[in-house]
Amino acid sequence: MGPPGKRDEDWFTRVYAADYGQVQRYGQRRLADIEAAAELAQEVFVIAWRRRREVPDRSLPWLYGVARRLLANEWRARRGTPDVLPMTDANLLQKPGVSGADATVGVADLQAALFTLADLDQEILRLVGWEELTVSEAAQVLGCTRTTAAVRLHRARRRLNDAMSYRSGSPAQQPVLASPRKAM
Amino acid sequence: MFGEQRTRALLKPIDPARHSTIAPPRLSAHDLINRAEAIAEPVAPRRQARPTRRLVLTAGTLAVAVGAVAIAQTFGPNGPDTSQIASPPGADPGVVLVPVAYGSGAGAAGSQLRALASRLATTEYDNRTGRYMYHHTKTWGDPVMTSADGRHHVAFADDTKVWQAVDGTGQQVTVQLEPQYPDQESRNYWQRNLKPKAAASATHAPDSFPLPPMDLAPLPSGRAQLNDLLKVRFGAGAVSNEVSMVYGRYVVPRQTRAEILRVLAEVPGFLWRGEVTDRAGRKGVAITFDDRDNNAQSLLIFDPNTGELLAHERLTLSPVRISSYQVILDTAWTDRLN
Numbered sequence: 001m002g003p004p005g006k007r008d009e010d011w012f013t014r015v016y017a018a019d020y021g022q023v024q025r026y027g028q029r030r031l032a033d034i035e036a037a038a039e040l041a042q043e044v045f046v047i048a049w050r051r052r053r054e055v056p057d058r059s060l061p062w063l064y065g066v067a068r069r070l071l072a073n074e075w076r077a078r079r080g081t082p083d084v085l086p087m088t089d090a091n092l093l094q095k096p097g098v099s100g101a102d103a104t105v106g107v108a109d110l111q112a113a114l115f116t117l118a119d120l121d122q123e124i125l126r127l128v129g130w131e132e133l134t135v136s137e138a139a140q141v142l143g144c145t146r147t148t149a150a151v152r153l154h155r156a157r158r159r160l161n162d163a164m165s166y167r168s169g170s171p172a173q174q175p176v177l178a179s180p181r182k183a184m
Numbered sequence: 185m186f187g188e189q190r191t192r193a194l195l196k197p198i199d200p201a202r203h204s205t206i207a208p209p210r211l212s213a214h215d216l217i218n219r220a221e222a223i224a225e226p227v228a229p230r231r232q233a234r235p236t237r238r239l240v241l242t243a244g245t246l247a248v249a250v251g252a253v254a255i256a257q258t259f260g261p262n263g264p265d266t267s268q269i270a271s272p273p274g275a276d277p278g279v280v281l282v283p284v285a286y287g288s289g290a291g292a293a294g295s296q297l298r299a300l301a302s303r304l305a306t307t308e309y310d311n312r313t314g315r316y317m318y319h320h321t322k323t324w325g326d327p328v329m330t331s332a333d334g335r336h337h338v339a340f341a342d343d344t345k346v347w348q349a350v351d352g353t354g355q356q357v358t359v360q361l362e363p364q365y366p367d368q369e370s371r372n373y374w375q376r377n378l379k380p381k382a383a384a385s386a387t388h389a390p391d392s393f394p395l396p397p398m399d400l401a402p403l404p405s406g407r408a409q410l411n412d413l414l415k416v417r418f419g420a421g422a423v424s425n426e427v428s429m430v431y432g433r434y435v436v437p438r439q440t441r442a443e444i445l446r447v448l449a450e451v452p453g454f455l456w457r458g459e460v461t462d463r464a465g466r467k468g469v470a471i472t473f474d475d476r477d478n479n480a481q482s483l484l485i486f487d488p489n490t491g492e493l494l495a496h497e498r499l500t501l502s503p504v505r506i507s508s509y510q511v512i513l514d515t516a517w518t519d520r521l522n
Contacts, residue, residue, distance in 0.1 A: 013213040020209050025201040049220040054394045069398035111198045128188050129195030145360045145391045147340055151329045
């Protein structure tokens with residue numbers, strides 16, 4: 001990460017045009033409410049402007065990191081009356097039409113298995129699988145080393161596979177997953 | 185690499201946003217800038233800067249930590265070396281972790297914790313201020329990699345320095361250290377199966393990145409708020425984790441350190457273990473909590489004079505084996521990154 005270049009309105013306009021859609025998708029993947037995802041994306045870019053000197057040239061992981069922290073703040077603040085539900089709490093699988101083309105047993109099982117994982121396991125899988133970050137970039141979002149992220153990804157994939165196997169073998173039971181030892 | 189492509193191939197079909205059409209943002213870049221400029225950014229009260237000598241001591245502290253990683257055994261190629269002092273990280277990527285030693289006699293920790301709280305001395309940062317809270321920690325156990333049969337474990341130790349302002353921004357620098365093992369069988373297994381590149385120690389460049397903003401709630405000092413923050417209602421295991429989190433994130437003033445000890449004194453289950461030596465070779469006093477239901481033990485080591493948390497460790501009880509540790513090597517207020 002080198003020193004930032006000129007951080008004027010032109011720079012911001014380029015970053016906003018290039019990354020807004022990705023940041024909104026980040027929100028859509030974690031929130032049940034598209035409006036909330038749009039608000040989240042706007043707030044991320046408000047912060048990006050205010051902190052423009054700190055934004056790395058490869059800005060997306062940093063923007064995702066801001067979004068992740070905003071979501072955590074929001075979730076903490078609204079725990080009492082959660083009108084912005086994380087996807088895992090939104091019972092998405094039971095909404096008619098949501099599964100759409102995915103209405104196959106395998107995909108539904110995969111979704112359900114993913115939602116049973118601990119948050120850190122889900123997040124590393126989402127960052128790599130959906131946001132298409134490299135392991136190094138995902139490490140930046142999560143605030144850990146590349147090796148730690150690689151091990152987390154490996155472990156999360158195995159737990160996802162275990163959860164899938166367990167579900168297909170015994171659908172009435174939920175997989176028993178080890179809790180993360182420590183969240184940094 | 186690292187299964188990135190396979191992960192994408194697996195998860196793409198369930199990506200909730202894969203077919204979504206992103207509507208244009210409601211605000212243009214120019215309007216967003218105006219909004220950002222119009223709404224004042226929340227400004228946390230800035231502590232008045234004073235010079236700190238604490239950071240000057242960091243190198244010395246680290247040298248002590250590196251040179252005296254006590255209570256670990258290293259094994260050379262010809263058999264076990266029973267030395268109680270490990271090699272410096274990187275010299276031998278084969279440290280087998282041994283639990284911190286303490287005496288067998290133990291009683292309820294409440295009275296000892298209250299006594300400690302009543303006689304706390306100030307520490308250097310109690311009289312300092314600065315823009316950033318600085319923490320230098322060494323951690324192991326997050327995450328642990330386990331063999332397919334579930335029997336063999338390995339994790340890399342991390343050396344992390346964090347400078348964080350009260351608005352969450354700052355810098356984090358993490359250096360991956362050597363792999364460490366909870367038992368000899370795991371060491372044998374992983375030294376056969378860990379890729380040489382991954383196992384090579386002390387060769388990794390530091391991972392350094394800026395911290396995005398976040399709401400870092402002020403550290404409370406009152407009993408009720410501390411009870412809530414430390415999750416007292418969930419019992420001693422949860423409290424142990426939260427105390428470790430607090431000391432790894434905040435610069436804890438003396439009054440709050442004392443109050444935390446008094447909170448711990450009221451939580452059922454903690455046993456006083458007396459004087460111990462932590463993995464950095466420092467003398468401390470320890471308390472433990474045995475969580476039999478989860479086959480786990482939490483151990484907290486405090487400075488006997490200042491009441492600062494020096495280390496937090498988790499073990500499995502059967503077999504007795506390290507699950508994770510955090511050693512807090514330095515804490516300070518500072519105005520500068522690095």
